[in-house]
Amino acid sequence: MSPPYPVELLTLFPGMVSGYLGASILGKAQEKGLLCATVTDIREFAEGKHRVTDDAPYGGGAGMVMKPEPLVAAIEVARARLPGAKVLLMSPRGQTFTQPRARELALHAAGLILVCGRYEGVDERVMGSLDGELSLGDFVLTGGEIAALAVVDAVARLVPGVLGNVASSVSESFEEGMLEHPQYTRPPVFREAEVPAVLQSGDHARIARWRRWKSLMLTRERRPDLFARLELSKADQKLLARREEDL
Template identity: 55%
Template structure:
């Protein structure tokens, strides 16, 4: 996969792209990452990429020319890359969206600043608009980093254990079960006996129940349309009765 980011502050990505899993993913040639300062496509001697909004109002708006020309330049030899606009008005980012984007060969992220984008960018240039939550940042860079990290870790061979992304929270529809490691007894705080039993069937059942309980107690909204077994529904009824008594 190739990922290209258009930003007014490319230095923000140096540490993130040069560390941890993203660095290893590039070393394994699972992904190539590039960042371009789209001021280079401003077309004016002052490198101005924003202007006052028509009709008046506070703030400045990103002009269409720099982003259109930057995207056209970096995708000249591409097929049909996904062009992603980081925007608080966009689709709420989810694990399902990360899994969808991980199937693409090329992604282009547009990171804006100021008051917003010229609407023609939204309507005629991008294929996706993504928000990482119901809040506003000073720019799209941090949001793009979040999405890129989430997508790249799903690429084949990036994580050491191929099962890791499959068992993540949200990948199964449930939050992930509790995890424990050595020592088995830390200051009197003990690892659940079932995890030390060696009985894999019992361990898997325990993990499923723990995932279900954690989701029920923390994110019940995730269970609304989930197909649960009669035994799992009975468990939730039991937890609900305990909670109400």
């Protein structure tokens, strides 16, 4: 059995992330020895009675900036604990996190150290201790904790054995560069809305064809940017030309 995939979160608010990491699939992955998640309180590396981790920005301006001393110290200890791990700061100016990036990180067996920024940002001198910055998208959060948890969740579920059902991890949105088809479960009729007959037909070839058609159509309608990048096969092109009732 392979060693657990190691991940460490550096944060000023460990209570914000510990609960999520210990629940549901991530919690079960740790119980099975597939994932090892550690949460480190950056304040433990701050000096003085009050463990101050922020200060006013040079040059003036609103808000506070995270100090370099405690943050760099926390990073260095984490690096010593996880040699070779990628150290990434969750930051709006970082590289956008995508499914291919999640796969790349999941293959990095040495693991992942995620730094959760706070306040107006992090002292620029911390950047020399990082391997890069990572962003969830073009919006701003009050801190990096939510973003870091999203990254851990996306990466951990790609670690072999974490999901259990391998098939589910390769048929979801973005795995093939397009959106996933709609899903249904019982009852067959809910408030007059019926499950499509094709899904109740038992015809697996027809079901697969319908699901592919739905994925292509949804991607074209809702994410034209993704659709424009798809390399459509001849079968896909023929499928798009058909009507749902003719599938």
